[in-house]
Amino acid sequence: MSKKDFYQTLGVTKSSSPEEIKKAYRKLAMQYHPDKNQGNKKAEEKFKEISEAYEVLSDAEKKKNYDMFGHAGVNGNPFGAGGGAQGGNPFGRGGGNPFGGGFGQADINDLFGDIFGEAFGGGGARTRSSSSSSQRGSSRKGADLRYTLSITFEEAASGTEKVISFVRQVGTKEEAAKLSVTVPAGVKEGQRLKLSEEGDKPSSGSAGDLYVIISLQEHLLFKREEADVMLDLPVKYTEAILGTEIEIPTLTGKAQIKIPAGIYSGQVLRLKGKGFPRIGGIGNGDMLVRLLVDTPQKTNSRQKELLEELNRYAEETPLVKTYKEKLENLLRSRK
Incomplete structure (x- = not known):
């Protein structure tokens, strides 16, 4: 060819x-x-x-x-x-x-x-990156390696220790290696943990480094916002009107949260110190609970009767009142 x-x-x-x-x-x-x-x-x-x-x-x-x-x-x-x-x-x-x-x-x-030092993410279990030091002559630095480590939100919050397996070049041969990696509490998506001289090891010269890249698994309920953790919490419309107390999950266990009477959809309640630890900072972030008022898609005849009676005596709610005031001002300005 x-x-x-x-x-x-x-x-x-x-x-x-x-x-x-x-x-x-x-x-x-x-x-x-x-x-x-x-x-x-x-x-x-x-x-x-x-x-x-x-x-x-x-x-x-x-x-x-x-x-x-x-x-x-x-x-x-x-x-x-x-x-x-x-x-x-x-x-x-x-x-x-x-x-x-x-x-x-x-x-x-x-x-x-x-350029290649930071450009390549760890798409697989093992990625070889270009070495960061001069390799001319007989003394060469081994190539740096990358390993993508997947952990849960809970493990990121409390810290964990993982044993990883990977392959590296030692001299002219490939070697299967196992290492214990300590993951500190509060690590973020994409954060690098450096294990010095655990990369490729040439016959002469210094060994490269191993970079462990943190990948956070998607959580069923939580989303991360820096050191804070967000939870969307649906509540029944009757609970939103009357108020209630609900048990919710946290990163490290459970907590009771009081829902005040008259809350509206989208309102956020804050639980202090229930978020992720701040690496290099003081304390933890918070847990942000965003309330979503859930209305029924269907009502039976008795429920409808009660709701119609309630509607006759219902006072104007704050958001509706504010909207009507703004609408009146808008229409007045257009005359």
Whole structure:
């Protein structure tokens, strides 16, 4: 199968400047990087293609050979069956790792700076991110790894400890590893927990780090608003009129809440200190209980009779009264 033209792969021309070639590669690499396309084989192949093209076109000597002899000028001896030290593999190590040899991890870092350090979320259990330190020479820092850890609202509120399993590179081999992760109370969605030197470990040089990314599971009843937790609480229309006391769930147990007589739908009651702990702050957030007055869709004849009698003696309610006053002012201003 014939290889694709490197210039077409990057969307550049022979007359493009080194900066234009770098810019084109950077844009495509951000789009097709494996960390952003977990399990997408087409994206993985595309990333290999653009990485191979950039490895050649970013090197003046290799670009010159490519312009003169095409792919034969890159893969070793353009006049015969040579092959050189790396043969037809511009990445050195092979095996599908675009960071292996060739222009290598250090050049990737020079190209992207800190872009990949935060750009890739942990879509799967294990994500390899680009290393954050220089790797030229024999001493290299292992790649940083990412692990997405899913926890419940209740675990985020009280803190928890989880044992995670993942795979990392140790020397030239892959190793199955298990670690205990302490999750502090009050963690938020997307928060990173850093486990120093628990990432890939090269034969020589320092180990990379493992970043555990917190993912909060969706709760059946609660929603989070910073350190506060919100609960939508439906109440019967009779309870809204007469008032009542209701037991509700909290992040750490249960609580009794008093519903005052005459409440309206959308009114929010606050339970102090029943929210999430404030990391780096003092105390806890609050629990916000939003009342939703629930009216029946059907009434029997007796209920309808009582409601009609109640309606005859009902006084004007506050919200209706306020609305009518505003409406009168509006109509008066239009005359």
